[in-house]
Amino acid sequence: MVDTAGDAHGSPGYRRRLLAVLAARELARAHRTAADAAPRREPATREPNRNPARPPERARARVPAQERVAVTFRVNGSEATVRVPPRMHLADALREHVGLTGTHLGCEHGVCGMCTVLVDGSAARACLLFAVQCEGTEIVTVEGLGRPEEQHPLQQAFSAHHALQCGFCTPGMLMSSYDLLAGPGAVTREDLPEQMSGVLCRCTGYRGILAAVADVAAAHPCGVPAPLNCEPRVLMGRSGGSGQGHTEQSGAGARESTRGVDSSLDGGADLTVPAGSPSATVEVTSALGAPVDAVWAVLDDVERMVACLPGAALTEALGGDRYRGTAGVALGPVKLSFAGLAQIVERDADGHRLRMIGQGSDAGGSATQADIRLRAEPAPGGGSVLRADADLYLSGRIAQFGRALAGDVSRRLFEQFAMAVDAAAAGREAPARRGPSPLRLAIGALLDAVRRRVSTVRRR
Structure with missing residues (x-):
């Protein structure tokens, strides 16, 4: 039907x-529930189930996609306020703005269950909830389940039964099994394969997972203990630098910014490089026909240099080597348009060296920061050599390309930049201010990946 x-x-x-x-x-x-003569036990450690979506009385006005919304919720016992795009889902808000990266992202369709968290006491897919839906809610992630010095019984059982291999599904399995054991009704070994089917195991640890959950169910027939690590604390964002939003903790007196455009640049504050490892690193060395002095003259002139950056445009000079601009990149169906800020933090005319820090974000929640270093050197046989290396910090949709692909695309952008600098230094026609060809970028990145794979196989 x-x-x-x-x-x-x-x-x-x-x-x-x-x-x-x-x-x-x-x-x-x-039918089994109705026929069961045993009394049903009530949840021992959580509030009654409620719809994890925001109740109608908390609904907010319609917000344009390019604007950001302040959302306040409690996560693992601490109140946090984040400023996010209206279409950013809860998983990205937790990972990128609050720094709780234990919530993993898999399919982002609500199928695999890797992003399972508790919202108002009920299991929910964090990839299917917008962050703005969670205004005023109580959220528990896998970080709130146990402490390093005192693990939750579920974590202890997972360790004892080797209920993990790659570990990718482990956060979802832990939170889903907690929701199961904290709920009403008996949990039996026979029913566990069905009851735990909402999270997909990707390796060989599934039997261990079922054994671990069964052991905890048998050891705590009256209800699994509550999460042990839910208490007020200072929540640290992923980045120590400037950010696209802020995470604020009431009562803790702390505020940690995450990635994106920092409006404090207009007030004279310096841009900073994020803490932690970059998403990708790029090193490009290009041989140019123009002499080194002519190449440096292009790099030293911000307007001429920006004109050589594929897809970039300078919109405003803020003073003190600070600038505002836009940049666009497309890869297949994914088209990103960034509005950002940049600052030249080092300029060595004698050594022909330049260092620039940039940051930007788009309306879809993607954000990027880059620490770019350029150096021009005279070539032995004439002409010059332009060396460019950069550390890239990515979040949102652009980060989903993967490290290798992001590095390949960035490398090709720098190669096109070097060609444009050479043309400008030689006095040829200025390059067009259009973005790089998405088809060429995709094909080039694919060919590079194939070459690396073939090289690896040959070495074996």
Whole structure:
């Protein structure tokens, strides 16, 4: 009777069959519950289930996609306020703005369950909730389950049964199993494969996971202990530098900025490099035909240098070697348009060296920061050599390209930049202010990946 549509995840026939199986399971579960003579126990450690989405009385006005919204919620016992785009989901807000990276992202379709968290006491997919939906809610992530010095019984059982291998599904498994054991009704070993089927295991630890959950259920028949690490504390964002939003903790007197555009630059504050490892590093050495002095003259003139950056445009000089601009990049169907700020922090005319820090964000929640170092050197046979290296810090959609692809695309952008600098230094026609070809970037990055793979196989 149900007319279902098919897509890349399943055909109409598969979806109809799956619907019948799920409906039969739920009907059988209801029958078993009604026939069970034993009294049903109430949740011992959490509030009654509530819809994790924001109640209607907390609904807010419609917000344009390019604006940011201040959202306040409690996460692991601490109140946090983040400023996020309206379309940013909760998982990205937790990872990028609050610094709680234990919540993993897999399919981002609500299928794999890796991003499972507790919202108002109920398990929820963090990739299917917008952060703005969680205004005023109580959130518990895997970091709140146990302390390093005092693990939760579930964590202890997972360790004892070796219930992990790659570890990617472990946060989702822990939070989903906690939700199961904290809820009403008995948990039996026979039903665990079905009851834990909402999180997909990607390696060989699944039997250990079921054994661990069964042990905890047997050891705590009256309800699993509450999360042990939910108490007020200072929440630290991922970045120690400037950010696209702020995470504030009431009562803790702390504020940590995350990635993106920092409006404090207009007031004379210096841009800083984020703490931690970069998402990708790039090193490009290009041989140019123009002499080194002519190349340096282009690098030393911000307007001429920006004109050589693919897809970039200078919109405002803020003074003190600080600038505002835009940049665009496209890779296949993903098109990103960044508004950002840049600051030249080192300029050595004698050594022909320049260092620049830039940061930007787009309306879709992507953010990037870069520490770029340029150096021009005379070549032995004439001409010059331009060396460019950069540390890139990515978040949001642009980070989902992966480190290797992000590095390949950035490398090709720097190669195009070097060609444009050479043309400008030689007095040829100024390069067009258009973005790089997404098809060429994608094909070039793919060919580089294939070459690396072939080289690895040959060495083996």
